[in-house]
Amino acid sequence: MVIGGKDMKVVGVTTCQEIYIGSRSRNFRMNEFLIIQDSYQGDLLGEVVEAQTYNRYIPLNINGDLADNHVLESLRAIGYDIDEDTIYIAKIRLVNEASYPVETGSDVRIPEFSEVKDLMIKSSLEEGLILGEIKNTDQMVKDMDDEFKDILYTFENNELNEQKGIPFIFNLRSMHQYPHIGVFGGSGSGKSFGLRVILEELMKLSIPTIVLDPHFEMDFSQEGEYIPKDLRKDFSEKFKCFQVGYHIGVKFEELSNQDLKNLLESSGRMSDSMNNVVDILFKTRDSYLSFHERLKMLMDAQEEGSLDKIINKINAATTAQERKGWERRKEIFLNYDKICPYSSVKGIMWRLNRLNNEGIFSKDIREVEENLKMGKLVVIQGSTRILQVFSTYLLNNLYHKRREYKDAQYKGIAEDYFPPFIIVTDEAHNFAPKGYESPSKSILREISQEGRKYGTFLILATQRPTLLDETITAQLNTKFIFRTVRASDIQTIKEETDITEEESRRLPYLKSGDVFISSAVMGRTVFVRVRASDTTSPHIENPFDELVRNKSDDEEKFYDIIKNSIPINEPDIIYIIQDIEKETGITYTVEVFKERLEKLVQSGRLKKESTPFYDVYR
Amino acid sequence: MERKGENMYKVSKELKDRTKELNEKLKTKYNKVFQMSKNEIISYIEENIGEIIKLESLPLEELKKYYEKGGIIGVDGSKNRIGSASPHFVELYQGLAKCTKGQDSSVYKGDFYTPLYNEEEKNILNENEVKTNSEEKILNYKLSKIEVDAALEGINKFNPSVVMMDGSLIRYNIECNNEWIKLKDECEKRKIILIGVIKEIETSIIGNSMIKNKILKDYEIFGDREMLYGLLEYKDMILIETNVGNKNEAGLSSAFIRSSFSPTAIGLDILESQRDCIIDMGRLVVSLTAENSRGVPLWLDIVDKEVKISDKMMRGILETALDREILEKLFISERDKRWL
Numbered sequence: 024m025v026i027g028g029k030d031m032k033v034v035g036v037t038t039c040q041e042i043y044i045g046s047r048s049r050n051f052r053m054n055e056f057l058i059i060q061d062s063y064q065g066d067l068l069g070e071v072v073e074a075q076t077y078n079r080y081i082p083l084n085i086n087g088d089l090a091d092n093h094v095l096e097s098l099r100a101i102g103y104d105i106d107e108d109t110i111y112i113a114k115i116r117l118v119n120e121a122s123y124p125v126e127t128g129s130d131v132r133i134p135e136f137s138e139v140k141d142l143m144i145k146s147s148l149e150e151g152l153i154l155g156e157i158k159n160t161d162q163m164v165k166d167m168d169d170e171f172k173d174i175l176y177t178f179e180n181n182e183l184n185e186q187k188g189i190p191f192i193f194n195l196r197s198m199h200q201y202p203h204i205g206v207f208g209g210s211g212s213g214k215s216f217g218l219r220v221i222l223e224e225l226m227k228l229s230i231p232t233i234v235l236d237p238h239f240e241m242d243f244s245q246e247g248e249y250i251p252k253d254l255r256k257d258f259s260e261k262f263k264c265f266q267v268g269y270h271i272g273v274k275f276e277e278l279s280n281q282d283l284k285n286l287l288e289s290s291g292r293m294s295d296s297m298n299n300v301v302d303i304l305f306k307t308r309d310s311y312l313s314f315h316e317r318l319k320m321l322m323d324a325q326e327e328g329s330l331d332k333i334i335n336k337i338n339a340a341t342t343a344q345e346r347k348g349w350e351r352r353k354e355i356f357l358n359y360d361k362i363c364p365y366s367s368v369k370g371i372m373w374r375l376n377r378l379n380n381e382g383i384f385s386k387d388i389r390e391v392e393e394n395l396k397m398g399k400l401v402v403i404q405g406s407t408r409i410l411q412v413f414s415t416y417l418l419n420n421l422y423h424k425r426r427e428y429k430d431a432q433y434k435g436i437a438e439d440y441f442p443p444f445i446i447v448t449d450e451a452h453n454f455a456p457k458g459y460e461s462p463s464k465s466i467l468r469e470i471s472q473e474g475r476k477y478g479t480f481l482i483l484a485t486q487r488p489t490l491l492d493e494t495i496t497a498q499l500n501t502k503f504i505f506r507t508v509r510a511s512d513i514q515t516i517k518e519e520t521d522i523t524e525e526e527s528r529r530l531p532y533l534k535s536g537d538v539f540i541s542s543a544v545m546g547r548t549v550f551v552r553v554r555a556s557d558t559t560s561p562h563i564e565n566p567f568d569e570l571v572r573n574k575s576d577d578e579e580k581f582y583d584i585i586k587n588s589i590p591i592n593e594p595d596i597i598y599i600i601q602d603i604e605k606e607t608g609i610t611y612t613v614e615v616f617k618e619r620l621e622k623l624v625q626s627g628r629l630k631k632e633s634t635p636f637y638d639v640y641r
Numbered sequence: 642m643e644r645k646g647e648n649m650y651k652v653s654k655e656l657k658d659r660t661k662e663l664n665e666k667l668k669t670k671y672n673k674v675f676q677m678s679k680n681e682i683i684s685y686i687e688e689n690i691g692e693i694i695k696l697e698s699l700p701l702e703e704l705k706k707y708y709e710k711g712g713i714i715g716v717d718g719s720k721n722r723i724g725s726a727s728p729h730f731v732e733l734y735q736g737l738a739k740c741t742k743g744q745d746s747s748v749y750k751g752d753f754y755t756p757l758y759n760e761e762e763k764n765i766l767n768e769n770e771v772k773t774n775s776e777e778k779i780l781n782y783k784l785s786k787i788e789v790d791a792a793l794e795g796i797n798k799f800n801p802s803v804v805m806m807d808g809s810l811i812r813y814n815i816e817c818n819n820e821w822i823k824l825k826d827e828c829e830k831r832k833i834i835l836i837g838v839i840k841e842i843e844t845s846i847i848g849n850s851m852i853k854n855k856i857l858k859d860y861e862i863f864g865d866r867e868m869l870y871g872l873l874e875y876k877d878m879i880l881i882e883t884n885v886g887n888k889n890e891a892g893l894s895s896a897f898i899r900s901s902f903s904p905t906a907i908g909l910d911i912l913e914s915q916r917d918c919i920i921d922m923g924r925l926v927v928s929l930t931a932e933n934s935r936g937v938p939l940w941l942d943i944v945d946k947e948v949k950i951s952d953k954m955m956r957g958i959l960e961t962a963l964d965r966e967i968l969e970k971l972f973i974s975e976r977d978k979r980w981l
Contacts, residue, residue, distance in 0.1 A: 091932060093698070094929060094939050096701060097701070100704035100705050100708060101704050101705075101708045101712060101713050101741045102743070103741035
């Protein structure tokens with residue numbers, strides 16, 4: 024037996040694709056790469072896809088007898104350790120199919136970096152996304168080029184670890200050939216964190232990117248405290264957060280019929296009749312005001328009930344302005360009443376008001392465009408419902424600008440420059456659901472199918488790949504698969520990616536932050552540990568910590584307010600409350616005030632003393 | 642269905658009756674012994690066979706001494722056969738000597754026998770035996786020889802403190818005398834303790850002694866196996882007196898040990914010249930045997946498992962080593978074709 028793992032050999036029946044290797048001294052790791060030295064075919068590279076250990080005497084059943092510990096001790100004393108009879112077995116899949124079945128008995132060795140470089144490193148550092156470390160490659164880094172060393176950290180078991188293996192560098196340029204990325208994984212699988220790392224890398228390369236962020240978590244201003252100070256990266260100039268309704272919105276004048284209908288739909292389901300009303304009442308170039316007024320007048324008129332009553336209103340008008348107003352209402356009533364039922368008109372009014380109250384119509388998307396043109400990452404935040412609608416409008420707008428530019432370039436016509444960009448969204452199944460139509464789905468589907476031509480790419484993350492539109496899923500050429508527990512999702516993943524049966528069985532047990540990357544570029548599935556992110560999510564505080572902190576914050580504040588009045592005599596409380604109200608504007612009732620004093624007593628900040636007449640807090 | 646059931650019942654009734662008959666006969670035969678109380682038998686043994694000793698397991702420090710002196714070699718053989726009636730069969734033999742000390746500590750020996758080519762083996766038989774074509778002797782010889790050969794090579798390679806053979810030592814004396822003498826001399830010369838551990842006792846030392854002392858009639862043959870069943874306490878050893886039994890003619894001493902909770906006893910053979918060590922060897926055997934096992938030292942079980950020529954292995958070896966034509970023409974029986 025040779026120490027150092029040189030006793031690895033091909034064993035058993037072999038095929039051109041899969042072989043078993045055995046060793047007496049070296050345990051095998053999943054996804055590690057090994058070279059089989061076939062005497063006829065030369066060196067063959069393979070990857071461990073299953074690893075097992077086997078001891079034919081453990082569970083100590085030999086010819087039906089169970090050995091007890093005492094006997095094992097005795098055996099050990101005379102020199103035989105039963106554990107040494109453990110053998111290690113690995114199933115290896117060859118990276119490239121061999122021409123003949125591998126020779127049984129061939130020696131197996133650990134490859135050197137140079138032998139796997141082409142397989143592992145698919146992009147230069149400058150042009151690729153450095154997303155993590157390829158798992159179980161630490162034994163091959165010895166002769167790795169220095170430029171690939173120490174370029175990332177991993178975060179595992181609650182501590183920061185230096186890079187041990189070969190980095191996984193995603194070839195961004197290959198997206199031109201193999202567009203779109205899917206990021207799948209259940210909650211807590213490290214999916215959002217993986218997405219964060221991808222976005223950080225995109226920012227480093229100044230790739231124009233739109234992020235739809237329903238969770239309000241894609242903020243990159245908080246640097247990771249675990250990263251050594253001198254290595255921290257500042258992204259504050261690289262990204263911009265916009266909230267729908269506050270910073271950005273829809274320019275009403277630019278809306279088409281369909282856009283408006285989509286927007287209204289987001290406030291509530293639209294009936295056919297309502298859609299029809301929009302088609303009739305909405306005129307191109309309408310402003311919010313003009314459209315709103317037209318609706319309102321029709322409603323007023325319809326509420327009167329009949330032409331006669333409207334004419335009565337005109338006759339009874341006291342001012343010229345009022346009369347004019349009712350005359351216009353009459354005109355609108357005559358034009359539209361028959362084809363626009365009152366209930367539908369009212370429904371649209373209600374939806375329009377709701378959108379307006381959310382501020383959507385008061386802003387535009389000019390800032391988004393400008394930041395994209397500067398190569399920044401633009402984060403669009405809003406509730407899922409708002410984002411669904413707004414993204415439809417936004418993506419349509421941006422995508423068509425890009426498209427027009429490219430088409431014009433092709434035709435040789437001058438057009439404003441608009442850069443290629445990447446669209447990223449979490450909870451993608453909400454934006455492109457399977458089985459029913461949603462406004463954002465059609466634009467996402469369009470981009471998934473022809474975005475490649477125009478340099479517009481998707482990165483779609485979801486915890487429910489099964490619920491994502493199939494046409495879109497089929498276009499995702501690279502998939503990041505984090506831990507997935509649901510059987511239906513594992514089934515979908517198996518169908519949509521090239522991960523093997525063995526790998527799919529491991530999916531429920533992956534550690535948070537470990538990911539299978541199945542990519543057409545790599546031609547196989549790579550097992551990667553996502554690197555430690557440079558920044559942290561604003562949501563990492565434990566909500567229970569927050570409760571504790573808030574409670575003591577609150578107490579602190581109250582104590583500050585009353586500390587000048589200490590000691591407090593119970594009968595004086597009413598006067599103290601008045602003083603506090605005068606000074607700070609905060610009003611307490613006597614009950615609440617006493618309750619809060621009691622709390623301070625409980626937490627030991629105050630002492631309560633009872634006198635014969637009243638209590639004193641000091 | 643019903644009729645079939647009836648038939649089955651008839652057959653089984655007959656069989657049952659016959660078996661009951663057998664039971665009665667055996668009961669009558671063994672009655673005498675079974676009627677003797679445990680104490681009576683034990684006293685008889687103590688008086689006429691040898692003393693009964695309580696063995697203690699060896700402490701680890703003692704065991705380590707065996708390790709330091711070279712470890713313990715376990716020796717076992719295995720055979721397997723393909724083919725039908727003579728001469729159309731071939732037997733393969735494998736012997737293994739495995740030392741507890743050191744890595745890569747196994748010596749394997751391999752051999753074959755077929756009546757179709759037995760030039761080498763012919764001289765084993767005397768003229769009389771050649772005429773009667775007593776193949777049995779050759780087959781026994783081959784297996785015993787390969788075990789002794791493995792033991793000899795193991796001794797040379799590992800220089801152990803103890804050689805533990807699987808089975809009775811007297812077997813080697815009978816079946817391959819020349820090689821046995823070599824092994825015996827080598828062990829005596831090097832002061833290596835040679836023992837045999839017998840799982841299935843086939844002697845009838847106690848029964849014969851009882852016949853001699855007129856307790857049993859001389860046509861009644863009782864094996865030690867049934868005499869000792871359930872008789873001894875765990876870790877009891879009967880140290881057979883030198884003048885009892887017939888092993889001392891071959892220069893051997895032996896003992897019976899109840900080495901586990903299982904009621905059957907095992908046998909232990911040792912060279913007469915090394916009789917002083919028999920208690921230590923008994924303790925060694927007890928130390929290496931799990932109390933809930935059938936009573937065989939674990940080390941021999943391990944060796945047994947490694948040496949075994951399984952049917953699958955047999956098939957593999959023959960199919961690759963022999964030409965298809967030879968294999969098919971000479972050795973494959975109709976029965977065997979099921980797997981070919």
